[in-house]
Amino acid sequence: MKDSLHFLREVEPNTYIETCGVDFEDFEEGQVFEHRPGHTFSEASCLRYARHSFDLSPGYSDQRYARRVYGDRVRVPETFVLSAMALTTRTFGKVVANLSMVNCKVDAVYAGDTLYLESEVLGKRKSKSRPDQGLLHVSSLALNQHGACVCSFERKLLIYRRNLGPYERAGY
Incomplete structure (x- = not known):
């Protein structure tokens, strides 16, 4: 595996800096990334999320009704399930913007379920208007603890190219 995919950069012998994300140039069509660790939805976090997001439908905000x-x-609110895409942040850490999200499907997820995300690179190209950035097309799946796909979506991401953008100046 390429050194830049290890998320560590040696600054001197036995001294490392954790890096943030994979460089645009190191992504290749067909690569699959497993984003770890996973996330387990607790009953309390589901109820708190429903209330904070003003989703007061009884299936999400009333434990007795839900049972x-x-x-x-x-049940975990669908928008909370989608927020699990944050698990991809370590890999896609140099993203400038999420440009689109399409083909989104969400199945039932319940408190106690653990989701693990996987993403496949479907395509990439250099930006025509932003020479320091590129476009990445990825498909992501959220698998529960039993390996069943409970959420899927495709995204197009604008991502910084190697040694460009704020990361080089910040020491990442």
Whole structure:
């Protein structure tokens, strides 16, 4: 594997700086990244998220109602499931912007479930208007603790190219 994919840069013998993200040039079509660690949704975090996001539908914000409808389980709000895309941040840490999100599918996820994300690079190209950036097309899957796909989506990302943007000046 290429050195830049190890997320560490040696600054002197036995001294390392953790880097942030993979450089645009190191992504290749067909690469698959497993984003770890996963995330487990607790019942308390689901209820707190529903209230903070003003999703007051009883299936998300009322434990007794949720248990009657979903059989002793609290369902995770779909927007909270989608927020698990933050698990991709370590790999896609040099993203300037999320340009689009399409083909999004979310199945039922319940409190106690753990999600693990995987992303495949579908394509990439240099930006025509921003020479310090490139466009990355990725497909991501969220798999639960049983390996079942419970969420999928595609994104187009604008990402800094190697040694360009703020990361070089910041020492990453």
